[in-house]
Amino acid sequence: MNISNLKAQLKAIAYQFNGHIWFSHDQQYHIRKRVFNHGINNTPLVIIEASCEEDIRLAINFANEHNLAISVKGGGHSNTGSCVVNDGIVLDMSTFKSISLAEDRQSVRLGAGVRNRELDAYTTQYGLAVPLGTCPDVGVIGATLGGGIGFLSRKFGLTCDSLVNVTMIDALGIKRIVDKVSDPDLFWALSGGGGCQFGVITEITLKVYVVPSTVIGGFIEWPICEAKKVLKHYSDEVLSSARDYFVYAYLSRASQGREKISIMVFSTATKSECDAFFKRISNWGIGAKMDISEKTYLEMQANAYQSELCVYWRNGFVSHALSSQFIDDVIDCYVNCPDDYCGIMFDPLGGAIQDRACEDSAFVHRKSNFICSVTGISGGVKIVSEIERWVDDSHATLSTFYNGQAYQNYEFLAKDELKSYFGKNSLKLLALKHRYDPKCRFYGSLSRHLIEA
Numbered sequence: 001m002n003i004s005n006l007k008a009q010l011k012a013i014a015y016q017f018n019g020h021i022w023f024s025h026d027q028q029y030h031i032r033k034r035v036f037n038h039g040i041n042n043t044p045l046v047i048i049e050a051s052c053e054e055d056i057r058l059a060i061n062f063a064n065e066h067n068l069a070i071s072v073k074g075g076g077h078s079n080t081g082s083c084v085v086n087d088g089i090v091l092d093m094s095t096f097k098s099i100s101l102a103e104d105r106q107s108v109r110l111g112a113g114v115r116n117r118e119l120d121a122y123t124t125q126y127g128l129a130v131p132l133g134t135c136p137d138v139g140v141i142g143a144t145l146g147g148g149i150g151f152l153s154r155k156f157g158l159t160c161d162s163l164v165n166v167t168m169i170d171a172l173g174i175k176r177i178v179d180k181v182s183d184p185d186l187f188w189a190l191s192g193g194g195g196c197q198f199g200v201i202t203e204i205t206l207k208v209y210v211v212p213s214t215v216i217g218g219f220i221e222w223p224i225c226e227a228k229k230v231l232k233h234y235s236d237e238v239l240s241s242a243r244d245y246f247v248y249a250y251l252s253r254a255s256q257g258r259e260k261i262s263i264m265v266f267s268t269a270t271k272s273e274c275d276a277f278f279k280r281i282s283n284w285g286i287g288a289k290m291d292i293s294e295k296t297y298l299e300m301q302a303n304a305y306q307s308e309l310c311v312y313w314r315n316g317f318v319s320h321a322l323s324s325q326f327i328d329d330v331i332d333c334y335v336n337c338p339d340d341y342c343g344i345m346f347d348p349l350g351g352a353i354q355d356r357a358c359e360d361s362a363f364v365h366r367k368s369n370f371i372c373s374v375t376g377i378s379g380g381v382k383i384v385s386e387i388e389r390w391v392d393d394s395h396a397t398l399s400t401f402y403n404g405q406a407y408q409n410y411e412f413l414a415k416d417e418l419k420s421y422f423g424k425n426s427l428k429l430l431a432l433k434h435r436y437d438p439k440c441r442f443y444g445s446l447s448r449h450l451i452e453a
């Protein structure tokens, strides 16, 4: 059926939806299809702002009748805009905003429209937190489905390690409440197996943890000439430090275009433990500038990510320590960086993330120690080609040090997405896809792989 017939049919049933339904002539369609990455301009057939489970079922039935793909939009932060499928149905979940703490204060239940900042603001009222990523606008469920790494992850694990249960509408429109006991395989897959693979998730329950009333964190930076020493120490620190510490490293430019190596530190350790830690770190290189202070966990999570930019990012996991050759190559790549906004970033893993085996959940990267991301960023409506080239070339150079895997939450459409996101867990995920979504209704990486195969 052609696009105008499909639209006409949808318009004819629009009155059945409780939520809004938007077509390309509506202003809201153009607002809602926007994602964090302004280089993406996908054009779905329709955007449906679901307001209840019945809306989701109606959309799934329509998609089944007309063989249309469905993508689910949570916080809209997938780098490649995979939450907005071309020519298919986008289910915008932004009205699913409920959050409630369990009576025993061990877990929190939240809807599919809740973002990190909203969940943090809610849980910290009770002195509690879920280990979430550092971008306040990321959707909690979108991040959970691919893992979820943030300041508390070395202490309490990934966001998906906190998953208790999931409420999902599947490809037949059937509501499923999935937990470790009711459906261990699907629960395994929803714990890191990526976004939009098996159904539309309306709510999840996550474990919460007690966080101290204040934590310690901030930045330390050195001139770029210190980068080799700093990255070597950084690597040793990540491999040996206590779970209370979480340290990012970033090669970037300061506002005046000055190149620098900086680290962003977070700690739940006591003030005196932190003082000793920071004294040691300041000696990693000459000329350290420190901006470290005691603040609330919520303040620490209030990071400003500039919006309305185009991003083009590539990443890979490093299994071992950062070798001397790798560090040299990282610095060489960085020095060729064509723009002040771009950089090379390291996320640490380790600690509680490694307490579980790689096959215990769909998140296969547990034994890795770092994610290295080459981050291209530009203004305008399309990534600048010089930046794209720099990212691709740097990624190709650094890939020889990676273990062949990439972080599914820092999505990029790698040649073999499935193998790089899920490694040896891919086969089990594919088998589950055949069981729960054999017609590839949901436009996640498993569908993309099966459709291309």
Ligand SMILES: Cc1cc2nc3c(=O)[nH]c(=O)nc-3n(C[C@H](O)[C@H](O)[C@H](O)COP(=O)(O)OP(=O)(O)OC[C@H]3O[C@@H](n4cnc5c(N)ncnc54)[C@H](O)[C@@H]3O)c2cc1C
Pocket: 036, 071, 072, 073, 074, 075, 076, 077, 078, 079, 081, 082, 083, 093, 112, 132, 133, 134, 135, 137, 138, 139, 140, 141, 142, 143, 145, 146, 147, 148, 149, 150, 194, 195, 196, 197, 199, 200, 201, 202, 305, 409, 410, 411, 443, 444
């Ligand atoms: C600026 C920035 C900072 C980031 N920082 C971190 C970080 O610190 N740590 C980290 O781990 N990650 C981080 N990420 C990655 C982020 O966690 C992922 O991109 C995540 O998938 C985004 O979720 P979302 O809901 O915002 O995005 P969306 O694009 O809306 O969703 C992402 C994927 O999940 C699917 N999905 C979303 N909601 C549902 C649902 N209810 N049911 C079924 N499928 C659903 C979507 O269809 C899509 O496939 C960052 C990303 C950006 C752009």
